[in-house]
Structures are given as C-alpha cells and as structure tokens.
Amino acid sequence: MIREVRLHHFRCFETLDFFPTPHRTCIVGQNAQGKTSILEAVCVLLRLQSPRTSTTTELIKSGSDGFSIEGHFGDTRLQYRHTAEGRAISLDSKLQQKSTDYLSTARITWFSNADLDLVKGSGSARRRYLDFLGTQSVPGYRKALRDYERALRSRNALLKDGRPRREIAAFDPPLLEAGDFLLSARADLTSSLSPRAASACLEISSSSDDLKIAYRPGCEMPFSQALAASRPEEERLRQTLCGPHRDDLDFQLNALKASSFASEGQQRTIALALKIAQARHIEAMHSHPPLLLLDDIFGELDTARRNRLLAALPQGAQTLITTTFLDWARDAEEMTVFNLSGKTLTPGSSK
Ligand SMILES: Nc1ncnc2c1ncn2[C@@H]1O[C@H](COP(=O)(O)OP(=O)(O)O)[C@@H](O)[C@H]1O
Numbered sequence: 001m002i003r004e005v006r007l008h009h010f011r012c013f014e015t016l017d018f019f020p021t022p023h024r025t026c027i028v029g030q031n032a033q034g035k036t037s038i039l040e041a042v043c044v045l046l047r048l049q050s051p052r053t054s055t056t057t058e059l060i061k062s063g064s065d066g067f068s069i070e071g072h073f074g075d076t077r078l079q080y081r082h083t084a085e086g087r088a089i090s091l092d093s094k095l096q097q098k099s100t101d102y103l104s105t106a107r108i109t110w111f112s113n114a115d116l117d118l119v120k121g122s123g124s125a126r127r128r129y130l131d132f133l134g135t136q137s138v139p140g141y142r143k144a145l146r147d148y149e150r151a152l153r154s155r156n157a158l159l160k161d162g163r164p165r166r167e168i169a170a171f172d173p174p175l176l177e178a179g180d181f182l183l184s185a186r187a188d189l190t191s192s193l194s195p196r197a198a199s200a201c202l203e204i205s206s207s208s209d210d211l212k213i214a215y216r217p218g219c220e221m222p223f224s225q226a227l228a229a230s231r232p233e234e235e236r237l238r239q240t241l242c243g244p245h246r247d248d249l250d251f252q253l254n255a256l257k258a259s260s261f262a263s264e265g266q267q268r269t270i271a272l273a274l275k276i277a278q279a280r281h282i283e284a285m286h287s288h289p290p291l292l293l294l295d296d297i298f299g300e301l302d303t304a305r306r307n308r309l310l311a312a313l314p315q316g317a318q319t320l321i322t323t324t325f326l327d328w329a330r331d332a333e334e335m336t337v338f339n340l341s342g343k344t345l346t347p348g349s350s351k
C-alpha cells in the first residue's frame with residue numbers, strides 16, 4: 001500500500017505531498033491542475049516508467065534541472081531522483097545499482113482514456129500493454145526486452161548502412177535468444193489474459209458480447225528460420241523484418257474484428273476489460289491485487305457502466321482515482337476525497 005508520496009520539481013509541481021488512504025482515494029480538480037501528473041508520479045516511483053511518455057526529461061518541471069519522487073510503500077521507503085547525471089534509485093536509503101529489487105516492491109494497473117488506443121491504435125500500444133504486464137509478472141521479461149531492443153537497434157543500424165552480412169550476423173544470437181523469450185512469454189500472457197478479459201467484458205457491458213484475444217507473433221515460423229528466410233528482403237528494405245517488434249494482439253468481438261466492427265462504446269468496454277484482465281492476472285500471480293490508478297475515466301462512462309466497472313475491480317485493491325467532477329460518486333462506495341487547485345491538495349469532504 002502506498003502511504004505517502006512527495007514530489008519535487010515534477011511536471012507542474014514545485015513540491016507536493018500526497019497521503020493516499022488504504023482503499024479508495026479520489027483527487028478532484030479542474031483541467032490542467034496536475035491530476036494526471038500525480039498518478040504519473042506514483043507510477044514513475046513504483047515502476048520507473050511513465051505511462052504517458054518514454055522521455056524522462058519531460059517529467060522535469062520546466063526551468064529545473066532535475067526532479068525527485070519519494071514515497072513509502074508498506075514499510076519500504078522508495079526514492080527516485082533524476083538529474084542531468086542520470087537516475088538514482090534507493091530502497092530504505094540504500095542506493096540500488098540494479099532495478100530488480102526496487103521493482104519487486106509494487107505492481108500497478110493504469111487506466112486512462114488513452115486505453116482506447118489498445119483497440120483503435122497501432123500495434124505498438126498493444127505491445128506496450130503486454131510489456132507493462134510482462135515486466136511486472138514474468139521474471140526475466142524486463143531484461144529480455146532490453147536485450148532484444150539493444151540487439152535490434154544495432155542490427156538495424158548496420159542494415160541501414162549496408163554493412164557486410166558477417167557484421168549483421170553478430171547480433172543474430174542475442175536477438176534470437178531474447179526474441180524467443182519474448183515470443184513465448186507474450187503467448188503465455190495472452191492465454192492468461194484472454195479468458196479474464198472475456199469475463200470482465202461480460203461483467204461491465206450489459207450485453208452478452210463475446211471477446212476473444214489472439215496473439216499474432218511477428219514471425220510465422222520459428223524465429224531463427226523466419227530471420228534466415230527474410231535475409232534477402234531485409235537487405236533490400238534495410239531493416240529487421242520479423243520478430244517480436246512486429247507482434248500484435250487481435251481482438252474479436254462476437255467473431256468480428258473489434259477495431260473495424262465494434263461500436264465506440266464496445267471498444268471502450270474492451271479497453272476496460274483488458275485493463276481489468278491485467279489487474280486480475282497480477283492478483284493471481286502475486287496473490288495480491290496491484291495498485292490501481294484510474295486517470296479521469298469516469299466522465300466517459302454512463303452511471304451503470306461506472307458502477308459495474310467499480311464492482312469488477314479486484315476487491316480490496318488500493319485505488320487512486322482522478323476526476324474533474326464528483327457527481328458519479330454519489331452511489332459509489334466510501335472514499336477519501338482531495339481537492340487539487342492552485343497546485344495544492346486540500347482534504348475534501350469524504351463520502
Ligand atoms: N515538465 C513540465 N513542467 C511544467 N509544467 C508542466 C510540465 N509538464 C506538464 N506541465 C503542465 O502541467 C499541467 C498539469 O498537467 P496534467 O497533470 O495533465 O493536468 P490534469 O490531469 O489535471 O488535467 C498542465 O498545464 C501542463 O502544461
């Protein structure tokens with residue numbers, strides 16, 4: 001459970017102290033007050049990555065030369081400092097050279113309106129979804145992802161420059177090793193997610209929509225064979241053409257491709273179901289639900305769907321919610337409310 005978060009020079013905040021409660025905490029504020037930034041800070045603190053950018057410098061308050069986030073998760077004190085010299089992370093004031101122990105502290109599921117991209121957007125959104133889960137629930141996933149990306153970058157740079165085959169081939173073994181790991185881990189994750197997303201979809205929609213998720217690997221045969229077979233073509237196009245960087249997920253609703261045939265409302269339901277599936281997968285793997293961060297998603301949902309969503313979230317999960325208005329909470333369970341205005345948080349009336 002996250003008990004305390006302190007931001008310094010993060011996004012629009014000079015400093016901010018936030019004390020979430022064990023169950024549901026809601027931050028209410030107008031647009032551009034910094035609601036998303038607070039949830040983002042919690043995600044950066046616990047998972048060392050932002051759900052909305054991969055450029056860490058964007059997180060630094062403009063005009064400053066670094067930011068820091070500190071917090072207590074359970075009895076563990078976490079600190080993340082980012083300066084021009086780089087990143088420093090510590091656990092209970094002990095500097096960590098590696099992120100493995102640090103990242104084992106807490107797990108997160110992030111909900112936002114951008115989740116619609118999972119259904120409507122490009123494959124990269126769906127790969128990020130799998131990776132965010134994989135790095136939290138599969139030992140070795142994060143390392144394999146790093147190794148794969150490194151080998152792919154080097155290989156593509158050589159292909160682009162038209163370098164000789166033996167130089168390119170030097171990166172084949174690391175690419176294949178990390179790639180095979182990712183292909184098999186993502187296939188397993190999809191098998192776990194598909195039934196969970198199907199039942200979440202039924203729980204939050206009023207119809208009997210049947211959701212199926214299929215994993216579409218970025219190579220059609222064993223990776224090593226596919227890579228060998230693609231040689232002439234990759235030399236012509238000067239990039240690596242097959243592998244997990246081309247992976248995708250296929251969503252079928254009632255046996256029709258969701259991105260083409262599902263209504264806007266159904267697509268939103270699928271996106272929510274995918275995130276609930278992620279939370280339930282984490283809960284099953286760790287016998288404890290993840291911390292749930294719900295960024296401004298209630299405005300888009302009608303009352304019935306809002307209540308069904310709240311009921312479908314893992315019970316007992318600590319949940320941080322942001323919203324611009326509180327009307328929807330009238331029938332919702334008890335929660336602690338903070339108002340965010342002028343970059344300061346003040347306790348609101350709990351309900
Ligand atoms: N690095 C930054 N430095 C200063 N201000 C920033 C930075 N990044 C974002 N902002 C500003 O922070 C404000 C709050 O953003 P956000 O957290 O998205 O608000 P909300 O979710 O409440 O609408 C916005 O006005 C945005 O322009």
Ligand SMILES: [Mg+2]
Nearest residue numbers: 035036037296
């Ligand atoms: Mg926002």
